[in-house]
Amino acid sequence: MAILLDGKKLSSQIETSLSKRVQALKQKTGRTPILATILVGDDPASATYVRMKGNACKRVGMESIRVEMPASTTTDELLAKIRELNANPDVHGILLQHPVPHHIDERVCFDEIALAKDVDGVTCLGFGRMAMGERAYGSATPQGIMHLLNHYKVPLSGKHAVVVGRSAILGKPMAMMLLNANCTVTICHSKTVNLADHVRQADIVVGAVGVPELIKKDWIKQGAVVVDAGFHPTPNGGVGDIELGGIEDIASFYTPVPGGVGPMTINTLIHQTVEAGEKEVNE
Ligand code: NAP
Numbered sequence: 179m180a181i182l183l184d185g186k187k188l189s190s191q192i193e194t195s196l197s198k199r200v201q202a203l204k205q206k207t208g209r210t211p212i213l214a215t216i217l218v219g220d221d222p223a224s225a226t227y228v229r230m231k232g233n234a235c236k237r238v239g240m241e242s243i244r245v246e247m248p249a250s251t252t253t254d255e256l257l258a259k260i261r262e263l264n265a266n267p268d269v270h271g272i273l274l275q276h277p278v279p280h281h282i283d284e285r286v287c288f289d290e291i292a293l294a295k296d297v298d299g300v301t302c303l304g305f306g307r308m309a310m311g312e313r314a315y316g317s318a319t320p321q322g323i324m325h326l327l328n329h330y331k332v333p334l335s336g337k338h339a340v341v342v343g344r345s346a347i348l349g350k351p352m353a354m355m356l357l358n359a360n361c362t363v364t365i366c367h368s369k370t371v372n373l374a375d376h377v378r379q380a381d382i383v384v385g386a387v388g389v390p391e392l393i394k395k396d397w398i399k400q401g402a403v404v405v406d407a408g409f410h411p412t413p414n415g416g417v418g419d420i421e422l423g424g425i426e427d428i429a430s431f432y433t434p435v436p437g438g439v440g441p442m443t444i445n446t447l448i449h450q451t452v453e454a455g456e457k458e459v460n461e
Contacts, residue, residue, distance in 0.1 A: 180429040183326050183405070186437040189445035192325075196238040196452050203455055204239070211270040211455025213242045213297065213448070214263045218256060218278045219249035228275050234444045240451065243269065253283045257290050264292040270458065271297030271451035276347060285346075294457070297450035300347060309354045315450045320352035322442030323384070323405055323433075324359070332382075332403055332431050335360035340376050342366045342393060342419070343386030348407060352384055385419030395421040395428065404432040407439045 204210050213235055217228045228244065235242040245259060256278070263269050272295045278284050288300040296304045299317035307314035316324070327334065339361040343349035353365045366376050377383055377397040383404055385393050390410040398404060398420075408419030418435035425432050433439055 180404075180426045181330060181431045183330055183332075183431050183433045183438055185322070185326055185433060185439055185442040185445075188326060188329055189441040192445050192449060193234070193238055196240075196449060199452050199456065200239045203452075203459065207459055209268070210240045211451050212268050213240065213271045213273060213451045214245060214266075214269045215242060215273045215275065216245045216247065216256070216259065216263075217275050218247045218251050218282065221277075224275045224277070228273075231273060231444055231447060234448050235451075238448060238452070240448065249279050251279070251282065253281075253286060256282055256287050260287060260290040264290075264295060269295065270454040271295050271447070273298045273447060274300070276300075295454065297454055298447055299351065299450070305346070305351060305354075308351065309358075311358055315453075316355065316446070317347050317351040318446040318450070319348050319386075319407055319439060319443045320355050321450075322446040323352065323407070323439055324355050325446065326433070326438070326442050327403070327405075327431075330431060334382070336362070337381035337403075338362045338364070338379060339382040339384065340364045340366060340380035341384045341386060342373065342377070343384075343388070343407075345386065348386045349384075352386060356382070356384075383420070387419045389419060390417050391419070391421040393420040395423065395425060398425070398428050400428055401430045402428070404429040405439065406433050406435050409435055409440060 200210050215228045232242045263272050272291050289302055293303050297315050299315045304314040308316050339356040341349050341353045344365050344367045353363045357363045364376055366373055374397045385406045385408050406418035406420045410417050416436055
């Protein structure tokens with residue numbers, strides 16, 4: 179029977195310890211770390227994610243500043259706002275909610291975030307440092323997945339990991355983190371030929387693709403570790419990028435959908451903001 183990688187439970191345990199760290203910082207400095215969130219436009223899903231991140235800040239006793247900008251915002255206007263937050267000494271972390279409206283150059287805006295405040299791990303500089311094994315905040319979703327795998331002591335070294343998806347915020351950093359953990363890594367994407375054949379060879383499979391149940395249960399090798407970053411709402415709750423019905427009989431470990439990767443993503447963002455606040459005090 180497979181072991182459930184319970185992101186909901188782990189993130190709630192981590193929140194308890196983060197609350198104590200926030201309190202300790204408050205006693206020492208008289209203030210808490212602050213996360214600034216930037217929401218551009220009126221996409222309801224993005225607004226929900228930003229609200230959930232603000233609520234997570236509240237749960238650990240931390241403050242957040244919510245910046246809302248209209249869908250008509252230009253790249254230059256967004257860059258100016260990011261520079262303002264970079265220069266604000268009260269702000270320890272900056273989250274620019276992805277995706278921004280199409281006319282904005284998202285990459286340029288991500289890269290304007292100061293490295294010390296890049297708690298969502300979205301800058302090229304942060305990615306490069308992480309890839310080289312240097313200190314940097316990891317991209318929140320793959321970093322959260324690594325916390326989960328490490329917490330449950332999932333064996334990684336020498337394993338063949340197949341990451342399906344190569345986005346800048348998820349697939350690519352995921353592959354790099356698994357490589358740094360001594361996995362042998364295959365990255366698949368929309369031009370991959372015979373996706374099923376690659377997944378069949380995986381000791382660890384990560385669904386990071388954004389297509390409901392694209393990865394079929396009968397592609398999964400007996401005893402594989404199954405990590406599903408996808409979430410697609412359905413009348414019964416939701417499905418991921420991997421067909422998970424009955425996966426308990428095949429996998430050795432698996433993340434549920436929901437309650438696996440999602441809570442760990444938000445938790446990692448908050449965790450990294452607390453670390454940024456502590457770093458300011460300790461350095
Ligand atoms: P994305 O930017 O749209 O990237 C999707 C990736 O999947 C791309 O690399 C794409 O390949 C690949 N792909 C698409 N169709 C494919 C196919 N038929 N076969 C193989 N590869 C295919 O998405 P993302 O932002 O990385 O998100 C991926 C998933 O993770 C989504 O379900 C999203 O909701 C979820 N997610 C969850 C969290 C969380 O907190 N739980 C956070 C972020 C994302 P190309 O590069 O060739 O186009």
